[in-house]
Amino acid sequence: MKLIVFSLHVLKTGTPFLSKDEFSPVFIAENTREDVIMSENEEFIEFEEEGEEEQDDPSIQSKVPRSKVPSGERLTLFFRSTIGPGEKQEKLTVDPEMSVRELAQTIGEIFALDPQDFHLSISGRTLDSDDVLSNYDLEDGLEVLIIPVSTAG
Amino acid sequence: MTNFTSKTLTKEEKRRFDRQFRLPGWNQEILKQSSVLIAGIGGLGVEIAKNLAMVGVGHLILVDLDTIEYSNLNRQILFIGAPEGASKAKIAAKKLREMNPFIRIDAFDCPLQDVPPRIYNDVDMYIAGLDSIEARSELNRRAVHNKKFLIDAGTAVYNGHAYVVSPFTNACLECDPLTERAQDQLGACTLVGKPRRPAHCILKGQLRFEQKHGRPANILHSNEVQDVVSYANKLLKEHFPQEKSFSVNQVIQIIDNHEPTVITINCVMASLQSQEAVKILHHLHTPMHKNRLGNIQLNYLIYNGLTGKFYEIEKPRNPKCEMCGKDRTPLFRIKVKRKFRLSQLIERFSQDKKYPIDTEFPPMIFRIDSSELGEIFLDQTISEAGIKDCETVLVTGFDDGSQIYLTLKLEG
Numbered sequence: 001m002k003l004i005v006f007s008l009h010v011l012k013t014g015t016p017f018l019s020k021d022e023f024s025p026v027f028i029a030e031n032t033r034e035d036v037i038m039s040e041n042e043e044f045i046e047f048e049e050e051g052e053e054e055q056d057d058p059s060i061q062s063k064v065p066r067s068k069v070p071s072g073e074r075l076t077l078f079f080r081s082t083i084g085p086g087e088k089q090e091k092l093t094v095d096p097e098m099s100v101r102e103l104a105q106t107i108g109e110i111f112a113l114d115p116q117d118f119h120l121s122i123s124g125r126t127l128d129s130d131d132v133l134s135n136y137d138l139e140d141g142l143e144v145l146i147i148p149v150s151t152a153g
Numbered sequence: 154m155t156n157f158t159s160k161t162l163t164k165e166e167k168r169r170f171d172r173q174f175r176l177p178g179w180n181q182e183i184l185k186q187s188s189v190l191i192a193g194i195g196g197l198g199v200e201i202a203k204n205l206a207m208v209g210v211g212h213l214i215l216v217d218l219d220t221i222e223y224s225n226l227n228r229q230i231l232f233i234g235a236p237e238g239a240s241k242a243k244i245a246a247k248k249l250r251e252m253n254p255f256i257r258i259d260a261f262d263c264p265l266q267d268v269p270p271r272i273y274n275d276v277d278m279y280i281a282g283l284d285s286i287e288a289r290s291e292l293n294r295r296a297v298h299n300k301k302f303l304i305d306a307g308t309a310v311y312n313g314h315a316y317v318v319s320p321f322t323n324a325c326l327e328c329d330p331l332t333e334r335a336q337d338q339l340g341a342c343t344l345v346g347k348p349r350r351p352a353h354c355i356l357k358g359q360l361r362f363e364q365k366h367g368r369p370a371n372i373l374h375s376n377e378v379q380d381v382v383s384y385a386n387k388l389l390k391e392h393f394p395q396e397k398s399f400s401v402n403q404v405i406q407i408i409d410n411h412e413p414t415v416i417t418i419n420c421v422m423a424s425l426q427s428q429e430a431v432k433i434l435h436h437l438h439t440p441m442h443k444n445r446l447g448n449i450q451l452n453y454l455i456y457n458g459l460t461g462k463f464y465e466i467e468k469p470r471n472p473k474c475e476m477c478g479k480d481r482t483p484l485f486r487i488k489v490k491r492k493f494r495l496s497q498l499i500e501r502f503s504q505d506k507k508y509p510i511d512t513e514f515p516p517m518i519f520r521i522d523s524s525e526l527g528e529i530f531l532d533q534t535i536s537e538a539g540i541k542d543c544e545t546v547l548v549t550g551f552d553d554g555s556q557i558y559l560t561l562k563l564e565g
């Protein structure tokens with residue numbers, strides 16, 4: 001956000017940049033918004049500030065930082081399927097040190113689904129098979145959605 | 154109802170679009186001046202292109218490097234009657250011009266990367282009907298760099314998803330990276346050795362057939378498929394006695410690997426994309442908030458065609474996203490003459506923007522808006538380097554190993 005210089009309006013309307021050197025390039029920072037609809041720049045600034053705190057913690061590695069579950073405790077999660085012939089919901093108590101791959105295997109057995117056909121999604125984040133659950137921001141009672149791997153066009 | 158007295162719409166257009174003029178909040182003039190890039194003209198793309206052409210979006214850019222296959226015809230309505238092997242983008246454009254002669258359609262039968270950068274800059278928004286993660290990533294980068302809306306969608310069996318990316322507002326596709334379905338690769342197992350997973354039994358059956366006949370089994374010949382099925386089931390009984398034996402269809406899906414798709418699911422998802430596009434175009438060209446047509450759906454939508462249910466998932470941005478997160482490579486737009494030397498340009502940038510040059514590893518420029526990536530030598534002018542208008546390049550070699558993206562708006 002440090003480098004907003006000229007509005008893109010200048011660029012669009014072709015108003016010449018005031019400079020002695022007519023070859024002078026005009027640098028315009030990326031955060032100037034072109035479209036009215038995307039002009040809610042304030043939100044972006046807020047986001048940057050929020051992000052800063054998390055960024056300071058070098059121990060954070062995963063997509064959703066910081067687990068709220070103390071180690072050793074078991075977690076109760078609610079699983080809901082968005083795929084298959086009937087919507088199903090199951091409660092499951094899991095070990096936070098379990099890998100996502102293992103969990104998907106178990107869920108596949110319970111919901112009669114091939115683990116290759118779904119992803120697990122918590123609060124808008126898709127769980128990575130190579131991760132362990134404790135790397136995600138998990139709380140007791142959270143809903144985990146079983147979502148399709150829909151990549152075909 | 155201003156459209157009835159519009160000066161920019163012809164009499165024919167007024168008669169043709171009469172019924173939609175009557176929709177509250179609708180503005181045909183806005184749609185006529187809009188442009189949309191549609192990437193991927195397959196099951197989804199054909200339907201999106203058809204919808205937007207019918208609705209009267211003034212300029213469509215169709216991109217697909219694929220050619221028509223006979224198996225497309227169960228769902229891709231624009232290709233009926235077209236020769237197999239013809240360009241999807243070109244044939245679609247031709248059919249759409251017949252359907253709506255009032256609009257302009259450009260077709261590109263090349264990879265997404267090779268569409269002129271100027272087009273990505275000029276269009277109002279992008280819509281994806283893509284089937285690979287790589288292509289989605291590429292389009293996502295363009296959307297974030299050019300700050301354009303991107304409407305993605307995809308299908309899997311009887312399911313689909315649709316998702317509008319509004320860069321820097323909700324998650325981009327890189328915030329929550331998509332992962333490909335882990336396919337069982339032939340390389341993962343050989344004819345000798347124990348099958349580690351039930352699916353490996355089918356792969357072994359397939360390998361055995363290929364070794365015996367010097368070609369893969371033809372799925373239209375039941376005796377050939379049966380050969381693979383019986384061998385696979387024999388192995389399955391031996392190594393995984395608790396598993397149910399494979400059906401012919403399961404075996405076909407593995408030995409002749411294509412995603413199952415049907416027009417009904419494609420149409421649901423493509424229509425959701427098209428309707429969001431219509432609203433976005435109205436929003437982009439309506440400065441006043443309160444007069445805008447509806448609201449944009451910024452959540453991830455899932456449709457289950459077996460239950461008829463929809464699911465909505467909120468997608469927050471990821472602060473660590475490489476494309477739109479806090480530590481992303483910053484992008485600068487530059488307005489510059491074509492005869493400017495690249496070395497001078499970098500020097501100017503370094504001074505103006507306080508990006509000290511790394512003396513040990515001095516700046517290098519890389520071409521990224523092309524299917525042929527590579528270094529661009531600094532000792533030449535912009536036009537000598539073949540840099541196109543609105544092209545984005547990657548520049549490395551600033552202090553602390555920092556790098557930047559530069560988008561060059563060319564003049565002169």
Ligand SMILES: [Zn+2]
Binds near residue numbers: 326328329
């Ligand atoms: Zn992102």
